[in-house]
Amino acid sequence: MSLHEKLRGGGRGSDTRKTVTFGDAAEVKGSPGWSVVSLLGLVGIWWFIKQGSEPMVNDRTFPSLRQTWDALVELVDRGYRRVGLWDHTWASLWRVLKGLLYGVVVGVPVGFAMGLSNRLRGIFDPIVELLRPVPPLALLPLFIVWFGIGEGSKVNLLFFAAVWIMVIAARAGVLGVQRSKVHAAYSLGANRWQILRYVILPNALPDIFTGMRVALGVCWGTLVAAELTGTTTGLGAMIFAASKFFRMDIVVVSIIIIGVIGVAMDLIMRFLERRLIPWRGRG
């Protein structure tokens, strides 16, 4: 296989006998080779702008690769402000997971209620529609007053970021159930509770899972901003503290960790999705 073919991602079952591939969605599967090239390219640009005794970008604006690597080693070794790097990361992750969990626990039943009852749909509709577009950070001042400057306001903020997404996802899952499936279940002797448990819930799981993936991303994005005040732990707090001392190397390391964890969480969710709901889209 030539380098060119490797870069095209050839040999992965693409039908080379097709004469029309432009516009054929099935033929666009991405190309891992080019993704590696793209990553290397980014690093290359980073290296290039820091070359020479008078680099294009000075150290106050952006650290060099070397400085960033050293910062990472230092952080792994000694942590930041007497808190280990792993503890900072875990503090952030734990807040996100808690916020997401509460969002699922509250959002899914509300979404189900909205998909199953006219009255409950009527009651929840204005609440959901009014609060859904509000950026979570706009509520931070209120939440700090209500839940304190510490963990309470942060987790509640993340809950707020997640819950509307889960409500909408669960409602979509309920509304997406084919009527013939519900009818079939009734004809097989199922009662209302059994319809909910054995037909509507499994039918809504793919949508709920998609909601969780989206909510996880949004929470992760909200988190860093939420950590800018009132805490000394977490990747967001690290960025904010480091920026005060112009430690751009630490800021960049934090950004990279946030990005990598974001990608890792999505990969884990996709893995779980394939394992737990293999029937997605096969109805």
Add this chain to the structure above:
Amino acid sequence: MKDLSVDGLGMVYELPKGGSVQALHEVSFDLEAGRLLTLLGPSGCGKTTLLNIVAGFLAPTSGSVTLGGDPITGPGQERGMVFQQGALFEWQTVAQNVAFGPRMNRKGKSETHDLVQDLLSTVGLQGFGDKAVYELSGGMQQRVALARCLANDPEVILMDEPLGALDALTREKMQGLILKLWQETGKTIVLVTHSVEEALYLGDRLFVMAPRPGRIEREYELPFAQQGLHVDPREMKASPEFIQKREELLSLIWEMEEQIMGHEGGTP
């Protein structure tokens, strides 16, 4: 065994923009237990509405349906249902789908397991129990739907164009399976179809329905379903009696379609 009795059934749909459609008007018939009734007619003749009322998914605006003297007011497991497609639970395996009814009734596990294995071999799916339903072809999925329906041992099986989504060859095989199940189980079956040939071949009784208002236009008592299992289906469908009936029904339905077109002022 319970007889199905339909008496003075009427169904009026209110249209959202005002006005109404008479989907069924004064439909009455008795169906003795163990008969196979096919419902045939152009779209809008109310055959699916009729089936849904018998299933208990729709309440008629007038008249009543009783099974063995008991009025039908909602869905119930003495009336099993087979849909055109998509009514299987794709999150369950084939065996779990078939076991759904007994499970809802909290039947014992080993008893249900044996029943499921029995039914799977009855419909020709032995060894497929652990497959996911989406791994099966359309014809095999309908076999699962039939087995699932039989698992509750219903009095009546209602089929809403059960073979409508299948290719011609699979369809013919499945017609044979339906006849076999009917003769072996002695169940009452009501089957809605668009296909004249299917209605003739499977129907031990046949109603041709007409639209505006939806009603039974003509009734037939047919010999083909009774002979069906002993004669080669192609041979039967090529026999003069079959062809004669087929042409008669086709011209009847054709006439109705023409009237509908005229009614709508749709002459090109």
